[in-house]
Amino acid sequence: MCEWIYAGTVKEPFSSVWTREGRPAKSPGLSRDQIVRAAMEILDAEGVDALSMRRLGAKLGSGATSLYWHIAHKDELMELVMDEVYGKVDLPDPEVTSWEDMASILAYGLRAAFVGHPWVIPLVGTMPSLGPNAMRMSSLMLRAFERAGFTSPPLDYAVSTLLAFVLGWTGPELAWRSTLANSGMSGEELDAAMMKTVRQAARNHPDILERFDDYRVKDPDVVRAIAFDFGLTCLLDGLRVRLAECRDRAGAGIPDTASDAASGVTSDTDRAPRT
Amino acid sequence: MCEWIYAGTVKEPFSSVWTREGRPAKSPGLSRDQIVRAAMEILDAEGVDALSMRRLGAKLGSGATSLYWHIAHKDELMELVMDEVYGKVDLPDPEVTSWEDMASILAYGLRAAFVGHPWVIPLVGTMPSLGPNAMRMSSLMLRAFERAGFTSPPLDYAVSTLLAFVLGWTGPELAWRSTLANSGMSGEELDAAMMKTVRQAARNHPDILERFDDYRVKDPDVVRAIAFDFGLTCLLDGLRVRLAECRDRAGAGIPDTASDAASGVTSDTDRAPRT
């Protein structure tokens, strides 16, 4: 029950839909694909709360418990629909696309996918993405970055950082968006109510209030898009620097070693013994 | 029920704990603080699934429904505990700290807070962070960045980008971490099982497999810390560039306008009419 949010106990170690073979699926009735498709329709139309096994069964014209023949538990279903979202972002051929274009396309594409299926956000922060579509995405990005000259350890860090930015950006953005959308208001009404709320919440922080006043006259969607682009540009600038370092090292014949540069502030997890 | 994951319908427009005055709290019995504290203990000890109103009431020695006098619904409780997590990260005085140190301290501190209370991740991607601690955090960061020379629109984008990176990074990291922790295995057993699973999931992507082989010999915590630092460094490099632009503009007396540079790939939300 809601276990996928933050798994309490996992049935088998590392059990995942992807590690187990699916049912033969030779029957004319239910199939895993149909179930996933129907689940996504419910999710997109009415959000996570609307997706119950009974409801899903009803939509498919069958009993709720019949689903459990094709799917072990609801978590698995969630893994499947999550990967389906990753499948929505399509990337160009990494062999003929610059790593920067690749990164931009991924960022915008993934953001669009998340915006189109907002219910996926809590899932991404909850269960590892091991589905074929997620794998394909990572693989293409790795190929593009490798072709550009990124060498092994930084290569993965670079891709991970990019994904982290998109995810971390889109989450709060969608939190706002859905809160607004579900308020039942629109236009100036909404604007006024929002300002009142934010103003009250930030009443002790004049600098924050100032920011909000700046935004009020602009279309929030446009502001968000510009801000997203700003962050992406920052990241690309940083990655360019790292790429240059990689190329220098490769040119000088120095092997890549993870730089021990985690200096300054450290969390409790930073100083584990190095092997 | 579970509505806070992706709010289906909100009772009042923009209702939030923070916009409403709390109860007088002059009673000797339950108080909002006690409830929040107890909730956090349960969450930290056993995760989100363990936190039910009945359970929480029992821990406080009172009936489950008594809680509803102090708290409107469970979502509100979640807002409260979420802000409590933000309160765990403490920042230095922005007037005497460089913006770069400030950014690093925030990044590592926030990551540590998330790692210490993993159940907060889905919340952050779900409801807007309007609590006093979140506000205080943003306010301090804005002050530090402003003092460094960031000017108005990029100022906010910079802070948002930093937060997005930390959140987006920590989410998947914790997904892995909890999956591992709950597998009930440890040491080599765990390592072997994980590799088997990942290998199977990535069986069609040799480049990904190659990465995992690289990591296997190292302490995953250390690798994660290094990778996090890598991403943070990238971001700071990018922000440094933006800061220089801000200073140039300020020196030339050019007013800040949001650059219309969201070029290239666009999502459906990018091209809303400009006001």
Place this chain on the structure above:
DNA sequence: ATGGAAATCGAACAGTGTGCGAGTGGATTT
């Protein structure tokens, strides 16, 4: 046609968040 496997289904269980109305206790007013 028949045995067996594949698939479906209904009933039931333990659990969830929360609305409602009846109750409690202590302070304030008459």
Place this chain on the structure above:
DNA sequence: AAATCCACTCGCACACTGTTCGATTTCCAT
């Protein structure tokens, strides 16, 4: 001292959840 009021607690009930189990149906290979 008695009555009133209000903050607060609580048990019951409702509709709903994911999932188990055993019985039942459906279908294919022999």
